[in-house]
Structure formats: structure tokens, C-alpha cells
Amino acid sequence: MKAKTFFNLFMIAFFIAVIIGSYQYNTKARLMPLVIAFPCLVMSIVQLATDLRGKKKKKVLSLEDEMFLKTMEKVHQEVVEEKKVEKTSREEALGLLKATGWVLLYCLMVYLVGFLITIPVYTVLFMRLNDDSWLLSLSTAFGLWLTIYVTFVVLAKMSLYDALIFRLLEG
Amino acid sequence: MFEAMYNGLLMTMSWQVVGVLLITIPIGLILGILPGVGGKVGLAILIPFCFGMSPEVAMAFLLGMHAVVHTGSPVPAILFNTPDGPAAATCIDGYPMAQKGEAGRALGAALASSGFGGVVGAVLMALTIPVVRPLVLAFGPPEFFMMTLVGITFISLMSGGSLMKGLIGGGIGMTIAFVGMDPQTGVVRFAFNQLYLFDGINIVNVSIGIFAIPEVISMIKEGGSIAHTQADEVKGAGVWQGIKDTFIHWNLTLRCSVIGSIIGMIPGLGGEAASFICYGHAVQTSKTPERFGKGAVEGVLAPESANNSKEGGGLIPTVAFGVPSSGAMAILLGAFMIVGLVPGQEMLTKHLDIVFSMVWVLAFANIIGVLLCLVFVTPLAKITFIKVSVIVPFILVFAFLGSFLATNNFGDIIVTCLLGAVGYGMKEFHFPRAPFVLGAVLGDLTENYLHLSMNLFGLKFLLRPLTLMLLTLIVLTIFFQLRRMRRLEKQAEGGMV
Numbered sequence: 303m304k305a306k307t308f309f310n311l312f313m314i315a316f317f318i319a320v321i322i323g324s325y326q327y328n329t330k331a332r333l334m335p336l337v338i339a340f341p342c343l344v345m346s347i348v349q350l351a352t353d354l355r356g357k358k359k360k361k362v363l364s365l366e367d368e369m370f371l372k373t374m375e376k377v378h379q380e381v382v383e384e385k386k387v388e389k390t391s392r393e394e395a396l397g398l399l400k401a402t403g404w405v406l407l408y409c410l411m412v413y414l415v416g417f418l419i420t421i422p423v424y425t426v427l428f429m430r431l432n433d434d435s436w437l438l439s440l441s442t443a444f445g446l447w448l449t450i451y452v453t454f455v456v457l458a459k460m461s462l463y464d465a466l467i468f469r470l471l472e473g
Numbered sequence: 474m475f476e477a478m479y480n481g482l483l484m485t486m487s488w489q490v491v492g493v494l495l496i497t498i499p500i501g502l503i504l505g506i507l508p509g510v511g512g513k514v515g516l517a518i519l520i521p522f523c524f525g526m527s528p529e530v531a532m533a534f535l536l537g538m539h540a541v542v543h544t545g546s547p548v549p550a551i552l553f554n555t556p557d558g559p560a561a562a563t564c565i566d567g568y569p570m571a572q573k574g575e576a577g578r579a580l581g582a583a584l585a586s587s588g589f590g591g592v593v594g595a596v597l598m599a600l601t602i603p604v605v606r607p608l609v610l611a612f613g614p615p616e617f618f619m620m621t622l623v624g625i626t627f628i629s630l631m632s633g634g635s636l637m638k639g640l641i642g643g644g645i646g647m648t649i650a651f652v653g654m655d656p657q658t659g660v661v662r663f664a665f666n667q668l669y670l671f672d673g674i675n676i677v678n679v680s681i682g683i684f685a686i687p688e689v690i691s692m693i694k695e696g697g698s699i700a701h702t703q704a705d706e707v708k709g710a711g712v713w714q715g716i717k718d719t720f721i722h723w724n725l726t727l728r729c730s731v732i733g734s735i736i737g738m739i740p741g742l743g744g745e746a747a748s749f750i751c752y753g754h755a756v757q758t759s760k761t762p763e764r765f766g767k768g769a770v771e772g773v774l775a776p777e778s779a780n781n782s783k784e785g786g787g788l789i790p791t792v793a794f795g796v797p798s799s800g801a802m803a804i805l806l807g808a809f810m811i812v813g814l815v816p817g818q819e820m821l822t823k824h825l826d827i828v829f830s831m832v833w834v835l836a837f838a839n840i841i842g843v844l845l846c847l848v849f850v851t852p853l854a855k856i857t858f859i860k861v862s863v864i865v866p867f868i869l870v871f872a873f874l875g876s877f878l879a880t881n882n883f884g885d886i887i888v889t890c891l892l893g894a895v896g897y898g899m900k901e902f903h904f905p906r907a908p909f910v911l912g913a914v915l916g917d918l919t920e921n922y923l924h925l926s927m928n929l930f931g932l933k934f935l936l937r938p939l940t941l942m943l944l945t946l947i948v949l950t951i952f953f954q955l956r957r958m959r960r961l962e963k964q965a966e967g968g969m970v
Binding site for chain 2: 305306309310312313316317320323324327328330331333334335337338339341342345346348349352397398400401402404405406408409412413417421424425428429432433434438442443446450454458460462463
């Protein structure tokens, strides 16, 4: 199954869930969710059918997209050529997996050790693994940490997230 | 009215507002220079900083940044041929000018016309307020209910080929707004027995999840740096010539600023359309159209003046009717609501001084932005060479910290991640994301207006003249968009044969 079809199915499932969920509430509370979810469900189904049916059709672009693309084609031939380096679907999937992994790692680190430790450690880790020098990585990490610490902890007197590790240590 | 205008000026001149403007204007310029980051991501990650600010300071904080995003964008467009959205039109003549050794002149012209356009947009906004005010005051809950639907429909047009995708996006956004306690009935909806969800999903998490996280994922995937070529040093004399060009061609600059401002008022049309339409206008009205595309300075002046003037026009439907004209305006609307600035009658009566303060902020931000850009153009251009690996940790910190600060709960970060996944899917499969955010912003208001209308008039609220007019507008918009799509499809099929 193609990712696009999967995403369309996700939309359909979402609106079905909203409709089913809405019937648990009284008439007044469910009115608006149903007013929105029913037509959106129909549109999602039509969208899925259109995508499945219309694969052979040439893509229809908006006026702005057409103008933008025409200009891009005309003026930025070199840039377009450079960006046209085809990636295989496997490479695409790996790239997406890697990018998602980095975002999730950030969340996990914040959950475990909090913002003030995550910020420098993650920055150094991310930059070093992307071939930046130690000096640049460490200075960026320190600068970023200092900005956040001074702005939020010292000046705004905010308490950042109480991480799991500190809660465990406190018992 | 004049009193409100004066109060707005006093408000803008307060040290808090001037202070935040001096902080956010450089941020806006940097975001504009970094293609791929842009104003929407910037707005999304800056919203959390507004917590605790008074409405007028928070407004200046966000609007000051947003007003100058397009002032910075011609820098990479002219020097490196690396445009971001509307600046693509500037490339057509800006880059050839740079190749001819006239980079300074092109930049001077772009920046001066940007500033000029921004100020004209602000003036037009001020002139429109007295016209729009009586109309807004004539509206009741049924008309505002219809206006929220008009907003969703119009912004869905930004989906380009598929109106349906835009409407689906808006529908999901609205459903997100229904999560939590329903103020009308006290029923907790779609909370899955999670205490965190009882208060609903904060618009900050929606904006960051839908706009910032997908951009971060794309950046990590693509890697590298934004610009690949080294530009020549920008020379002062050329910059001054460019500034003079703006005033030599004052007629064109003024016309394009007015056109840009009007386009900005039309929901769903903004963005690239304003700059390309004005570029086309410059070509059509020129006595020597053959010079365009080869480095004509008018080709830089026209799109750049339109780019900045459209923001003034775009604020009118946003603050008066709650109908934002672009994705950035949708986020801005959400931010205004967070700090207690609800669009509509209240905005044009109780907060009229803040509305005029917006006019002043727009004007001052554009002037300060242009001056800063002119002074620091060479170091600012170097920002384009910053590697993605340096930018990503910054965006992630502000995105997740901002999400967390929405309600000081780790649930905010989880929700932002989930919405980030949805946002990435929408980006990949060409579902416009602005209607999603607008739906989330307007969902509560729409429901409130619907219940008020039903309580006051029953179903007869649909038969009120203004309501009927707005309903007709929605139906006609959908009808003409579908007809246009069908025509384009037929043309495409014809082209394939």
C-alpha cells in the first residue's frame, strides 16, 4: 500500500472515530463535531477514490504553483538540476526514519533528563554526527544552553520540565 | 477614531513595545534570509514567548517579526538565486542584476521598495478600518458563524488544485478544537479519560506541531546548507543607486504596493500571487518589456513592494472578521486569541487602539527592518551558509520548549510530536496546513456562535439576509473552484493527447 493511500485511510479512520465518539455525548455537545465530521468523511472517501482513480491523470496545479514552477524552471535551471538528484524510495524511507528518530530522541531525552541536560548533549551529538567540528559543536551547545538558562531560568524564573531521572533520585 | 490612532501611537512608543520590536525585527530578518524556515515556523516557535505579555506587547512581538520576514527574503534571492516563496519573483531580475555586478543596486532597490510597500500597506490598513468598522458592528452571532466558515473555505483555496484537501485539513483542525470541556454543555469530549486533555489542545502545540516539526524533519532529511555559491561583496554606491531607483520609479512602486495590499486582503490569494501579479503588472506597463528577465530594476521593485504591503491588507480581514488571508495570518490570529485579542466587534471597539497600534508597528518595523538590512547586508547574507546541522538544534529547542511552556505538561510535547507526524504527512501529500491551524483556532468560536445563533433565532438564523449572503458566497466559492479545477483537468487531459 502506498504511503499516500495510507494517509488517506488515516483521515477516513479519524473522521469515523470522531463520528462514533460523538454519539457518546448529548445532542447539543455532539452537534458541531457531527456537522464537521460527516462532510469531511465523505470528502476523505472521495479524495481516496480520486487518488486511486486519478493516478494516470496529469497533476493539476494551482495558478500560483504554475507561475512559481514556470519561473523556477526558467530562472533557476542550475538549482533545479542540482536538486533533481533522484533518491530511491529506500533512501527516502531511511532519511525519513533517521529524521524522525532524531526528533523522537529529543523528546525521550527531555523526558529522561530534562531540557537543561538535553540541550547541550543533543546539540553536540547531533552536530558531531553531522560532521561539524568539536569546537563549533561545543560552542553552539554552550551558547544555546546559556541562552535558554539565562532567559527562562534566571530572568523568567520558570521551572523547566522535572525530568524522570531527577524524580527517581528524589525518591 | 483619531483618538484611537493617537493612543495606538503612544502604545507603540512605550518602552516595552519598542524593546520587543528591537528583539523581534532582527529575528524576522534572519528567518526571512533563511529559505525553508520562513515566517510561519518563526511565528509558531515565538508564540510561547508571549505568555505573560500584555496584549499590545505580544502583538508587537509577533507582528514586528512577521512584518519584516519578507524584507530579508530578497537577500538570498538576489545574491544566491535561492528564493523562498514570494521572493521567487524577485529572482527573475534580481539575480541577473547580481550577475551583471549590480548586486548592491538590486539589494538597495529590493530593500527600499520593501520598506516603502510595508508603509503603504500600513497606511491602507489605517484607511480601511473606518470603512470596515460599521460592517463588523452590524454583524451578530449568525453572521460571525458564517464568517468563520467563509474563512475556512477561503483559506482552503490555498490548497491549489484540491479544495477538498483544504476542507479536510480545516475539518481535522476544527475537530482538534473540540477536544476537552465543551463550554456550552460541560461535557468533556474526545479526552480519552486523560486529565491533560480536559483543557483541550493548546493552539501553540498545534502551530508548532503542524508547521515547525515537519520543517525540522525535512531539514534533517535534506541536510547540507542553504546556499551553495559565494556572492560578491555588496558595494555601498550600488545600494544607494537602488534606493534612488525606488523613488525614481515611485509610480510603479506605489501602484504595486496598493495592488499587493488589495491582494493581501483577499483570503487565500496572498503569498506568491501578490509578487507575481505585480511583476506581471510591471512588465505589462513598461515601455521596454524586453529588458525584463535580464536585470531590469523595475522587476525587483514591483514584487518587493507588493510582498511587504500585502501584510497590512492581510491584517484587515484577520482582525475584523477572523478570516485570515494566509497561513501566517492564521497563526497570528491564534496567537492574538491566546493573549485575549478576539477578532470581530470587540477588536474594533474595545481594542481599537491596539488595532491602530498594529498599523504603527507595521510601519515602524518595516522602516527599522530596512535600515538594519541596509547596514548589515553583507553579514546577514552569510547566514545563508549556516549548515542545517547548526539550525536544527536551535529550532528543536525552541519548538519543544515552546510546546512545554503552553501548559507546563509533558503531554504538550507528546501532542506536538503526534501533530508533527500529521503535519509531515500533510506536507508530503500536499494537504495545505494553514486550514488545519485555522480550524483549530476558529473551532471553539464557530461552535460558540452556532449555539448562540440557535438559542437566539433557532434554525431561522440561516435565513437572515447577511447570513444568506455569506452562505451564497461559500457556495459560489466552492462552485467556481470546482469549475476551475475541472477546466484545468480538461486542459491537462487535452495536453496529454
